[in-house]
Amino acid sequence: MKRRSSNNGGKQIIEVEIDELILHGFHFGEKYAIGESIRAELGRLFSNGEMQGIFKNSISIYNINAGSIKLLPGSDEVLTGKRTAGAVYSGLLNSVSANRGNLNE
Numbered sequence: 001m002k003r004r005s006s007n008n009g010g011k012q013i014i015e016v017e018i019d020e021l022i023l024h025g026f027h028f029g030e031k032y033a034i035g036e037s038i039r040a041e042l043g044r045l046f047s048n049g050e051m052q053g054i055f056k057n058s059i060s061i062y063n064i065n066a067g068s069i070k071l072l073p074g075s076d077e078v079l080t081g082k083r084t085a086g087a088v089y090s091g092l093l094n095s096v097s098a099n100r101g102n103l104n105e
Contacts, residue, residue, distance in 0.1 A: 023084065030077050034049050037081020043102075045089045047072070050094070066091035 026034065066087040072082060 002038075012076060013069040014051070016042060016046070016084045018088075021084070021088075023080075026080070030080075033077035034081045034084065038085045038095060039081075041082045041085035045085060061092070061095055064088070064095045 021038070023031075023034065024036075066084070067090075069080075069083040069087050071083060
């Protein structure tokens with residue numbers, strides 16, 4: 001995760017790189033729509049959420065446990081992405097909070 005300042009009203013720019021995200025029980029053809037929904041929702045969560053302004057420098061977190069999400073049968077890719085992004089964000093927030101003193105801040 002990288003943080004850098006911008007000339008965009010002084011807001012932080014947070015870059016998140018997810019090397020691998022494992023989702024079980026979905027059709028291969030759904031991956032791009034789910035991925036786009038995750039990207040959009042993570043962007044919304046980072047811009048409005050508890051992590052805005054928390055980092056002074058870049059940090060690296062090797063692994064987070066995002067747990068599991070529950071979906072009703074027939075849930076679409078957008079809902080799947082939103083729920084997945086929420087789980088990833090919560091897992092990241094928990095990881096940052098638990099390791100606050102050990103992170104590369």
